[in-house]
Amino acid sequence: METKGITCKIPLDLHNRISEDIRESESTMSKFIEMVINEHYMKGANGMSKMRTMAFQVSEKFFQRIKEYLMRYEQTYGKKLSQKDFVIGLIEQALEEADEEFEAAQAAQEEAADDSHETLEDTEDAEDEETADSEEQPETGEEPEEGTEPQEEQETID
Template sequence: MEKKKNLCAMIPETLHRKVRDEQEKQELTLSQYVENVLKEHFERGGKAMDGKIRTLAFQISEELFGKIKEHLKKTGLSQKDFVINLIEHALEDEETAEAEGEPEAEGEPEAE
């Protein structure tokens, strides 16, 4: 695990309140929340939202949601990182299968 360093900054009270509310909603420690926010910022190249980011939203059962939350607590991942990792792995697996000439799995639409 990478060595950690402390980061302290004064911010306006209204922003502090928003940060703490969101952090609690995500059920993360403040350190985990701030780390996720900073990682997301730098993954975008350190730039503000420029319209090249898209939102993916869907509904799931309460039971599945609970299982995911438990997994996130254990791993320290955010919901976003968890879902993005799943999608990236599935796409990589598909690309690998296509490169090796494997037939598509049943139920998957054919590429046009």
């Protein structure tokens, strides 16, 4: 593939930020600029939403713990993990776990609703059976003895 250079001047603080990102990701300025330009054009072509920035402050002690973790990660796996990739990975993992918990809670609620509906139907069926049983019993106010069948009223002819 044939290549051509791009030269431009940018503010020093932006240049320093880019240089830090490039060092952390073990990339090059050429690869970084190519990636940024490709992402820019892909967003326009695909109608993808804009990127948003999340920023928050943490204590110095917590920040140092993260830096230490990233150094151990590099020593253990032989590749750098940027702060951005690390934090995004944690957030994605937490969101996936939360989605699973929400799905489980929703399934439990649906199951409980189904169980209560079945219980209501069972109660209604039992009430219907009791009503049917009471209609079969004589209206003398007395209930038949256990083990005997109710007798039908007989008509007497005089």
